[in-house]
Amino acid sequence: xxxxxxxxxxxxxxxxxxxxxxxxxxxxxxxxxxxxxxxxxxxxxxxxxxxxxxxxxxxxxxxxxxxxxxxxxxxxxxxxxxxxxxxxxxxxxxxxxxxxxxxxxxxxxxxxxxxxxxxxxxxxxxxxxxxxxxxxxxxxxxxxxxxxxxxxxxxxxxxxxxxxxxxxxxxxxxxxxxxxxxxxxxxxxxxxxxxxxxxxxxxxxxxxxxxxxxxxxxxxxxxxxxxxxxxxxxxxxxxxxxxxxxxxxxxxxxxxxxxxxxxxxxxxxxxxxxxxxxxxxxxxxxxxxxxxxxxxxxxxxxxxxxxxxxxxxxxxxxxxxxxxxxxxxxxxxxxxxxxxxxxxxxxxxxxxxxxxxxxxxxxxxxxxxxxxxxxxxxxxxxxxxxxxxxxxxxxxxxxxxxxxxxxxxxxxxxxxxxxxxxxxxxxxxxxxxxxxxxxxxxxxxxxxxxxxxxxxxxxxxxxxxxxxxxxxxxxxxxxxxxxxxxxxxxxxxxxxxxxxxxxxxxxxxxxxxxxxxxxxxxxxxxxxxxxxxxxxxxxxxxxxxxxxxxxxxxxxxxxxxxxxxxxxxxxxxxxxxxxxxxxxxxxxxxxxxxxxxxxxxxxxxxxxxxxxxxxxxxxxxxxxxxxxxxxxxxxxxxxxxxxxxxxxxxxxxxxxxxxxxxxxxxxxxxxxxxxxxxxxxxxxxxxxxxxxxxxxxxxxxxxxxxxxxxxxxxxxxxxxxxxxxxxxxxxxxxxxxxxxxxxxxx
Numbered sequence: 001x002x003x004x005x006x007x008x009x010x011x012x013x014x015x016x017x018x019x020x021x022x023x024x025x026x027x028x029x030x031x032x033x034x035x036x037x038x039x040x041x042x043x044x045x046x047x048x049x050x051x052x053x054x055x056x057x058x059x060x061x062x063x064x065x066x067x068x069x070x071x072x073x074x075x076x077x078x079x080x081x082x083x084x085x086x087x088x089x090x091x092x093x094x095x096x097x098x099x100x101x102x103x104x105x106x107x108x109x110x111x112x113x114x115x116x117x118x119x120x121x122x123x124x125x126x127x128x129x130x131x132x133x134x135x136x137x138x139x140x141x142x143x144x145x146x147x148x149x150x151x152x153x154x155x156x157x158x159x160x161x162x163x164x165x166x167x168x169x170x171x172x173x174x175x176x177x178x179x180x181x182x183x184x185x186x187x188x189x190x191x192x193x194x195x196x197x198x199x200x201x202x203x204x205x206x207x208x209x210x211x212x213x214x215x216x217x218x219x220x221x222x223x224x225x226x227x228x229x230x231x232x233x234x235x236x237x238x239x240x241x242x243x244x245x246x247x248x249x250x251x252x253x254x255x256x257x258x259x260x261x262x263x264x265x266x267x268x269x270x271x272x273x274x275x276x277x278x279x280x281x282x283x284x285x286x287x288x289x290x291x292x293x294x295x296x297x298x299x300x301x302x303x304x305x306x307x308x309x310x311x312x313x314x315x316x317x318x319x320x321x322x323x324x325x326x327x328x329x330x331x332x333x334x335x336x337x338x339x340x341x342x343x344x345x346x347x348x349x350x351x352x353x354x355x356x357x358x359x360x361x362x363x364x365x366x367x368x369x370x371x372x373x374x375x376x377x378x379x380x381x382x383x384x385x386x387x388x389x390x391x392x393x394x395x396x397x398x399x400x401x402x403x404x405x406x407x408x409x410x411x412x413x414x415x416x417x418x419x420x421x422x423x424x425x426x427x428x429x430x431x432x433x434x435x436x437x438x439x440x441x442x443x444x445x446x447x448x449x450x451x452x453x454x455x456x457x458x459x460x461x462x463x464x465x466x467x468x469x470x471x472x473x474x475x476x477x478x479x480x481x482x483x484x485x486x487x488x489x490x491x492x493x494x495x496x497x498x499x500x501x502x503x504x505x506x507x508x509x510x511x512x513x514x515x516x517x518x519x520x521x522x523x524x525x526x527x528x529x530x531x532x533x534x535x536x537x538x539x540x541x542x543x544x545x546x547x548x549x550x551x552x553x554x555x556x557x558x559x560x561x562x563x564x565x566x567x568x569x570x571x572x573x574x575x576x577x578x579x580x581x582x583x584x585x586x587x588x589x590x591x592x593x594x595x596x597x598x599x600x601x602x603x604x605x606x607x608x609x610x611x612x613x614x615x616x617x618x619x620x621x622x623x624x625x626x627x628x629x630x631x632x633x634x635x636x637x638x639x640x641x642x643x644x645x646x647x648x649x650x651x652x653x654x655x656x657x658x659x660x661x662x663x664x665x666x667x668x669x670x671x672x673x674x675x676x677x678x679x680x681x682x683x684x685x686x687x688x689x690x691x692x693x694x695x696x697x698x699x700x701x702x703x704x705x706x707x708x709x710x711x712x713x714x715x716x717x718x719x720x721x722x723x724x725x726x727x728x729x730x731x732x733x734x735x736x737x738x739x740x741x742x743x744x745x746x
Contacts, residue, residue: 023035023038023049023053031050031053032050035049035050045731048731048734048735048738051738052705052709052734070084070087070097071084071085071086071087071097072084072085074102075099075115075117075163075165075167077151077155077156077167078155078156079103080101080102080103081101081102081103082099082100082101082102082113082115082151082167083099083100083101083102084097084098084099084115085097085098085099085100086098088114089443089470094116094117094118094119095116095117095119096114096115096116096117097114097115097117098112098113098114098115098170099112099113099114099115099167100112100113101113111150112170112172113150113151113167113168113169113170114147114167114168114169114170114171115165115166115167115168116131116165116166116168117163117164117165118131118163118164118165128164130245130246131152131154131164131165131166132154133247134166134244134245134247135149135152135154135166137221137244137247137249138168138244140219140220140221140249141215141216141219141221143212143215143216144238145208145209145211145212145215145238145239145240145241146212146215146216146240146241147168147169147171147240147241147242148168148169149166149167149168149169150167150168150169151166151167152165152166152167153165153166168242171232171234171240171242172234172235173234173235174232174233174234174240175232175233176228176229176231176232176233176420176444177205177206177209177228177231177232177233177239177300177304178228178300178303178304178420178424202304202305203301203304203305203369203373205233205237205239205304206297206300206301206304206369207366207369207370208238208239209231209239209241209297209300210297210362210363210365210366210369211362211363211366212239212241212362213226213241213293213297213361213362213363214361214362214363214366216241216362217290217293217361217362217363218363220249221244221247221248221249222247222248222288222289222290222292222293223241223244223247223293223296224246224247224248224280224288224292224293225243225245225246225247225272225275225296226241226275226293226296226297226300227272227274227275227296227300228300228303228420229444230242230243231300248288273320273324274299274309274320274421275295275296275299275300276295276296276320276324277291277292277295277296277324277355278295278324278325278353278354278355279292279355280292280324281320281321281324281325282321282325285353285354285355286354286355286356289355290360290361290362291355291356291358291359291360291361292355293361293362294350294358294359294360294361294362294364294365295350295351295355295358297350297362297365298310298347298349298350298351298358298365299351301347301350301369302329302332302347302351303421305332305336305339305347306332306335306336307335307422307423307424308335308421308422309421309422310329310330310332310351311323311324311327311328311329311330312327325353326353329348329351331344332344332347332348340372340373340375342371342372342373342375343369343372343373345372346359346365346368346369346372349368350365413432413433413434413437414432414433414434414437415433415434415436415437415438416437416438416440417429417432417433417437417438417439417440418439418440418441418442419439419440419441419442419446420442420444421442425446425448426439426441426446426448426450426462426473427448427449427450427451429441429462430450430451430452430453430460430462431453433460434460435457435458435459435460436459436460436492437460437461438460438461438463439460439461439462439463440463440464440465441462441463441464441465441471441498442464442465442466442471443464443465443466443470443471444470444471444472445472445474446472446473446474447474447475447476447502448473448474448475449473449475449478449480449481449482449483449484450473450482450483450484451484451486452483452484452485452486452489452493452526453486454486454487454488457488458488458489459489459490459492459493460493461493461494461496462494462495462496463494463495463496463497464496464497464498466497467497467530468497468498468499468530468531468532469499471497471498471499472498472499472500472501473498473499473500473501474501474502475500475501475502475503475504476501476502478502479504479505480503480505481503481505481515481516481517481518481519481520481538481545482500482501482502482503482517482518482519482536483495483500483518483519483520484516484519484520484522485519485520485521485522485524485526486522486523486524487522487523487524488523488524489524489525489526490524490525490526491525491526491527491551491552493524493526493527494526494527494528494529495526495527495528495529495531496527496528496529496530496531497529497530497531498531498532499531499532499533499534500518500519500531500532500533500534500536500543501518501533501534501535501536502536503516503517503518503536503537503538503543504517504536504537504538505517505537505538505539515538515539515540515541515545515571516538516540516541516543516544516545516546516571517536517537517538517541517542517543517561517562518533518534518536518542518543518544518558518561519533519543519544519545520541520544520545520546520547521544521545521546521547521549521551522546522547522548522549523547523548523549524549524550524551525549525550525551525552526551527551527552527553527554528551528552528553528554528556529553529554529555529556530554530555530556531556531557532556532557532559533556533557533558533559533561533569534557534559534560535559535560535561535562536561536562537561537562537563537564538561538562538563538564539563539564539565540563540565540566540567540571541561541563541566541567541569541570541571541597542561542562542563542567542568542569542570542587542588542589543558543559543560543561543569543570543587544558544561544569544570544571545567545570545571545573546570546571546572546573546575546577547573547574547575548573548574548575548601549572549575549577550575550576550577551577552577552578552579552580553577553578553579553580553582554579554580554581554582555580555581555582556579556582556583557582557583557585558570558582558583558584558585558587559583559585559586559587560585560586560587560588561586561587561588562587562588562589563587563588563589563591564589564590565589565590565591566589566591566592566593566597566622567587567589567591567592567593567596567597568587568588568589568593568594568595568613568614568615569584569585569586569587569594569595569596569613570584570587570593570595570596570597571593571596571597571599572596572597572598572599572601572603573599573600573601573626574599574600574601574626574629575601575602575603576601576602576603577601577603577604578603578604578606579603579604579605579606579608580604580605580606580607580608581606581607581608582605582608582609583608583609583610583611584596584608584609584610584611584613584620585609585610585611585612585613586612586613587613587614587615588613588614588615589614589615589616590615590616591615591616591617592615592616592617592618592622592652593615593617593618593621593622594613594614594615594618594619594620594643594644594645595610595611595613595619595620595621595640595643596610596620596621596622597618597621597622597623598621598622598623598624598631598633599624599626600624600625600626600629600630600631601629601630601631601632602630602631602632602633603632603633603634604633604634604635604636605621605633605634605635605636605638606634606636606637606638607636607637607638608635608638608639609638609639609641610638610639610640610641610643611639611640611641611642611643612642612643612644613643613644614643614644614645615644615645616645616646616647617645617646617647617648617652618645618647618648618651618652618653618676619643619644619645619648619649619650619670619671620640620641620643620649620650620651620670621633621635621640621650621651621652621660622648622651622652622653622654623651623652623653623654623655623659623660623677624653624654624655625654625655625657631655632660632661633660633661634660634661634663635651635660635661635662635663635665636661636663636664636665637663637664637665638665638666639665639666639667640665640666640667640670640674641666641667641668641669641670642669642670643670643671644670644671645671645672646672647672647673647676648673648675648676648677649670649671649672649673649674650667650668650670650673650674650675651667651674651675651676651677652675652676652677653675653676653677653678653679654677655677655678657678658678658679658680659677659678659679659680660679660680661680662675662679662680692704692736692737699742699743700737700741700742700743701741701742704721704737705737707721708721708729708733708734708737711729712729712730721733
């Protein structure tokens with residue numbers, strides 16, 4: 001049995017967070033016994049932890065979305081450790097960080113790695129085995145194009161740290177193979193393969209990837225999840241293959257010599273749908289083999305040459321399986337008329353539905369492609385004759401007729417676009433999407449700035465497929481707002497599920513374009529939902545500048561914004577916005593409004609948290625009437641706390657008439673004072689404010705529990721969870737939370 005934890009809380013009890021972390025790893029039928037022995041007779045503590053476990057079991061998963069709370073910690077290894085420096089992403093079983101090796105001394109040339117850490121709460125024996133399996137797979141391959149395992153927890157079996165992790169070679173400044181930009185001045189056909197400079201064209205990069213995969217196949221390994229995100233290109237144009245998490249050892253060197261299957265029934269449909277081979281969704285077609293990876297390389301080749309997938313595959317695996325199994329690829333020459341027929345023939349062969357009709361492995365695929373490039377138009381593509389001559393003639397006649405009809409109509413833009421599957425950049429998708437369409441963006445970091453352009457008579461939705469924690473728009477090195485939404489977009493236009501970073505708009509006036517480091521909203525009423533604006537910088541409105549904006553912002557985070565003049569995190573100028581369930585945290589400006597500056601207009605902050613912002617005046621909120629214009633600010637069901645300024649630490653108002661309306665809002669802990677200036681006579685500080693409803697959904701439940709547990713003992717980072725106001729988050733706050741479990745009664 002596990003040893004009882006020794007860490008003590010401020011109240012003398014074993015640390016409830018430590019108990020919870022240990023108990024949640026126990027089999028459900030053994031948890032009560034474990035807690036009874038670990039709590040030392042403290043019945044209240046035991047019942048509280050059991051309540052937490054019950055809530056977690058009911059509302060899984062309760063994982064923090066962005067695992068940045070570990071930055072600066074060290075993963076111990078032999079002779080030193082890996083210091084976590086940056087959160088890079090999240091997979092199905094854990095998180096990935098950029099890390100640097102440290103041995104406690106000053107190192108002039110630190111070693112860097114990408115650290116994959118298995119989530120402790122997801123560390124089932126199967127997932128631990130999967131991590132071990134990935135290490136073994138990579139170490140079987142000795143090729144510079146395959147990221148190496150630098151270190152792993154499995155290399156230190158005597159370590160007291162039970163954490164499972166792998167330190168992998170880090171590919172610096174990498175791009176997906178489909179995202180590499182080429183010099184338009186190069187007069188080299190993009191399908192060609194220059195002998196002396198193989199990385200100067202998409203085909204050159206593809207063949208480099210094929211050569212690496214050829215060596216992997218010789219090692220007896222099938223990757224099974226080849227896709228652009230697992231083929232990285234560094235700044236020197238070298239390709240690197242990553243992520244062998246579901247790779248398989250074939251047990252043979254050349255597939256043609258045997259017919260050993262690789263997959264059991266429990267391994268069906270492992271991979272990424274858009275790049276899966278038919279045999280990955282239909283076992284009757286045969287075993288997984290190197291030909292499976294060849295199919296994925298064919299999809300990648302098709303996408304690199306045409307900019308679109310060979311057939312549409314959605315995220316729903318059941319629907320995708322039908323397309324993968326039965327839908328033939330569109331003729332590549334429709335999109336790339338100048339491509340040689342010989343090249344088309346090889347790509348078509350790689351996309352055959354029956355595995356035996358594809359090249360045997362990646363090396364064979366590369367050899368066929370090189371011959372095709374040399375032959376150009378000598379070999380015609382092999383196509384199946386599914387129709388008789390009469391049927392073909394009728395079919396062609398119909399095509400000609402409808403082509404003539406279509407030529408008299410304006411071109412129709414697509415209603416649905418997937419980035420980067422259909423178009424490689426978000427901006428390209430915005431420019432192409434039809435009125436009323438949807439752009440769905442897959443996880444990744446998109447290094448671009450985006451401009452919605454004029455919105456008159458046009459609206460669309462821009463949304464991520466997996467949320468802001470894994471989908472980032474990075475505007476680094478470009479002196480403009482990362483996201484600009486201009487005139488005319490109404491509330492049917494929505495931006496949802498992105499993290500926006502890297503904005504730095506320089507020193508322009510509010511009337512110039514370069515304000516609002518993260519997002520600039522001007523003369524529109526578009527909606528912004530579930531987004532994060534992190535550490536962007538501007539002269540006015542570090543993370544957001546909104547001018548004559550009358551839309552809604554819901555469940556967004558504005559953190560670490562910096563404004564050289566005013567509005568550290570956000571600046572609202574005129575307009576009439578509603579901002580709900582959002583957080584303004586850690587903003588800074590040398591002027592007015594560290595969290596939010598509001599200048600005229602009619603704005604509402606509902607169920608918002610405004611904490612730890614700093615400015616000259618109005619640390620949390622600065623509010624004024626501009627040139628006597630109509631102005632109203634409502635702050636409802638919100639928290640304004642721990643903000644700092646020389647004057648008006650919490651809220652400072654400078655209107656000529658009434659101040660803001662403050663209703664059911666808690667204002668405390670601000671320096672040097674809570675409110676300076678007039679407050680509306682209509683302001684109400686009514687009882688019944690549901691302080692434990694941290695997400696303002698009318699219900700105290702698992703989300704509140706999750707936030708409280710994440711900040712246990714650290715009230716400074718989450719003051720709104722310090723329910724009893726004693727400066728710390730502990731068992732008393734837990735008891736208050738559990739006492740109000742369920743619907744709020746306002």
